[in-house]
Amino acid sequence: MGKIEWAMWANEQALAAGLIYATGGIVGVAGQFRGWQFACFGIAAGVFVCLLEYPRSKRGKGTSVERTGQYCFTVCVKAFGPLTRNYYVRAFLHAALCVPGGFMLATVLGCVCLGIGSLIYLSAAIHGEHWEPILPRREPPKRVGDSIKEPPQNPPPRPPPEHRRKKADKLEAAAYDNPMSVTVNE
Amino acid sequence: MSNWIINQGLSAFILVVWMGINIFLFVYYYLFYDLGPQFEYTRELLGSALPWARAPAAVLNFNCMLILLPVCRNLLSLLRGSFICCGRSMRKQLDKNLTFHKLVAYMIALMTAVHTVAHLLNADWYTNSFQGRYGPLASKLSMLGDSRELNTTYLNPIRSNSTTPTIFVFTTIAGLTGVVITLALILIITSSMEVIRRSYFEVFWYTHHLFIIFFAGLVFHGAGRIVRSQQVTNPPHNNSFCKDQPENWGKIPECPVPQFAGGFPQTWMWVIGPMIIYLCERLLRFIRYMQPVSYRKIVIRPSKVLELQLVKPGFKMEVGQYVFLNCPAISQLEWHPFTMTSAPEEDFFSVHIRSVGDWTEKLIKMKFFYLCLRMAVDGPFGTASEDVFDYEVSMLVGAGIGVTPFASILKSIWYKFKDSDPKLRTKRIYFYWLCRETYAFEWFADLLQVLEKDMEERGMRDFLTYKLYLTGWDQSHVNHAMVHFDKDTDIITGLKQKTHYVSKLFTMLRIPTPLAKDLEKKCVRYSDVDPRKTTFYFNKENF
Numbered sequence: 001m002g003k004i005e006w007a008m009w010a011n012e013q014a015l016a017a018g019l020i021y022a023t024g025g026i027v028g029v030a031g032q033f034r035g036w037q038f039a040c041f042g043i044a045a046g047v048f049v050c051l052l053e054y055p056r057s058k059r060g061k062g063t064s065v066e067r068t069g070q071y072c073f074t075v076c077v078k079a080f081g082p083l084t085r086n087y088y089v090r091a092f093l094h095a096a097l098c099v100p101g102g103f104m105l106a107t108v109l110g111c112v113c114l115g116i117g118s119l120i121y122l123s124a125a126i127h128g129e130h131w132e133p134i135l136p137r138r139e140p141p142k143r144v145g146d147s148i149k150e151p152p153q154n155p156p157p158r159p160p161p162e163h164r165r166k167k168a169d170k171l172e173a174a175a176y177d178n179p180m181s182v183t184v185n186e
Numbered sequence: 187m188s189n190w191i192i193n194q195g196l197s198a199f200i201l202v203v204w205m206g207i208n209i210f211l212f213v214y215y216y217l218f219y220d221l222g223p224q225f226e227y228t229r230e231l232l233g234s235a236l237p238w239a240r241a242p243a244a245v246l247n248f249n250c251m252l253i254l255l256p257v258c259r260n261l262l263s264l265l266r267g268s269f270i271c272c273g274r275s276m277r278k279q280l281d282k283n284l285t286f287h288k289l290v291a292y293m294i295a296l297m298t299a300v301h302t303v304a305h306l307l308n309a310d311w312y313t314n315s316f317q318g319r320y321g322p323l324a325s326k327l328s329m330l331g332d333s334r335e336l337n338t339t340y341l342n343p344i345r346s347n348s349t350t351p352t353i354f355v356f357t358t359i360a361g362l363t364g365v366v367i368t369l370a371l372i373l374i375i376t377s378s379m380e381v382i383r384r385s386y387f388e389v390f391w392y393t394h395h396l397f398i399i400f401f402a403g404l405v406f407h408g409a410g411r412i413v414r415s416q417q418v419t420n421p422p423h424n425n426s427f428c429k430d431q432p433e434n435w436g437k438i439p440e441c442p443v444p445q446f447a448g449g450f451p452q453t454w455m456w457v458i459g460p461m462i463i464y465l466c467e468r469l470l471r472f473i474r475y476m477q478p479v480s481y482r483k484i485v486i487r488p489s490k491v492l493e494l495q496l497v498k499p500g501f502k503m504e505v506g507q508y509v510f511l512n513c514p515a516i517s518q519l520e521w522h523p524f525t526m527t528s529a530p531e532e533d534f535f536s537v538h539i540r541s542v543g544d545w546t547e548k549l550i551k552m553k554f555f556y557l558c559l560r561m562a563v564d565g566p567f568g569t570a571s572e573d574v575f576d577y578e579v580s581m582l583v584g585a586g587i588g589v590t591p592f593a594s595i596l597k598s599i600w601y602k603f604k605d606s607d608p609k610l611r612t613k614r615i616y617f618y619w620l621c622r623e624t625y626a627f628e629w630f631a632d633l634l635q636v637l638e639k640d641m642e643e644r645g646m647r648d649f650l651t652y653k654l655y656l657t658g659w660d661q662s663h664v665n666h667a668m669v670h671f672d673k674d675t676d677i678i679t680g681l682k683q684k685t686h687y688v689s690k691l692f693t694m695l696r697i698p699t700p701l702a703k704d705l706e707k708k709c710v711r712y713s714d715v716d717p718r719k720t721t722f723y724f725n726k727e728n729f
Contacts, residue, residue, distance in 0.1 A: 004386045012376040033310045065381050105351040106306050
């Protein structure tokens, strides 16, 4: 638990609002109520909000929990860059989308819920939060234990200097000359 | 299968009974409003949307009554105490209170959705009826005014051509309270989502108090009495004869003008009892809050763990129970649960607090002002741990910070053993502790060291066997272990029994639910129904 990231609650609220907005719209259209055009808009706006809000943002502090199958939505939302990253934009977008819902009873609840979601997003934006995509992590480079990294203090053992000099008469024949004898008996 | 019945049977039974009552209420009231002759004319205006609205209303009454009860923890504690005679399973049900609370909440949400949609249709159809779009009978019924001189009572709550459904909803008690409480419910639900609850408890807790508005609105929701039923008139109005000739109503003796009256609001009768009980619960918490608590000792343990030893007159605890602490200097309203780490045999009770959030961080930072701090304690509240003394062999598994009740249990078992308490049947304890990091070990390791030494002195090395599993290790740990493997004591804990290193066993130790589910399944699988053979009784607790 730490400082509240308002965006997390705003996200839950907006997602719920989107569902309620769309449901109200469906009822309005199915019932052929007066003002059913607002209901149509409600369905479209509700679905749009759901798609926008489905991918959770990466948290500033702590572990982020993804929603099931949110990766493709993350990619789509990420593609819009600053429009979706900035929470001021989201707050105003939700506020604008919710207004037509107020003109018809079936979508009124969706309108109010989305309005509240917009206010929470505004609070998130004022607190400097922004949307970060949750992307699959690359494997961190393997770290070896520190104690193994110490360089060797001594050079490897070498033979005495007279054995190190190559024999001149064998130079042409020797492709490789061991500085030390490698046979057992010598 | 039979093991499942022993371990889970009672929970399943309660769920079945609860669901059965829900289904019965829904079907009964659906048929009541769909077939009842007193609603024939109402159905003329609303069709089947009337029963579709009233049936969930009945289910809602029932569930709103139930929802307050599982969160009355003091009441539940009392009940648990009085069920001491009735066996383990009964008491276990009361531990699942939060699960039941959530289940009832889901049902309330679902029924609210159905109820709201049905009433959306009703509002629109009432309006259309009034505007004459549904034929002569509907129009005639809608035109019935509310007039004493003409001796008429209305059926359609829409009384004017200019009323739109939206205006209707926002100008009636039922409509306005309905919108307000549905909004409160939605806010409660979105802030109760697990991800919010586990990360920002304060948002969840404060928003949850919107339930006060919810219940207030709920009680007044039916006060407008807009669901109206037909009354018996003298001479009686014969529906089947008269409905085809609405123009003759009041003109012929067989068809006097039909009279209607609103239904008496019933919701308050369902919820008033639990509301009073919950009020008592909050009062009791307040009384306990006012009782003086004094500090006996305050110890700063390694890794920012704070041990508080407190004394409260008249305080009695059992092993592994938890208390709620409130520190008014930090926050007036917040109560945080902590498992007690002391044994009942001690003359104080202690909690070990680690800095995991705002509240605990502030508490630890204020360590030098403790003498001025007033701490309030609510509890203790029960867990499943009290039965541990009844078994000859106990297997205790704790993950991370969930190991705290075992401090209490191990201490108590050891006290009982030293005092040769005849009620202690335990002969062997196997203790498994899984932890991510090493630095949470220290204070508990100290306890285990003391127990280890004591047991060795009495020649009882086998009494307690513990295995410690470390999951958050890296290569440097391994290297360290490799170098010191032949030492007598464990390099991490200093204990004689070694720590095991395992690769990531579980993805999230913070949430032990998968672990618990797995263990539960294994207990059921490996248990034998025959009481002479080995049976695994599974008990779990989580917040």
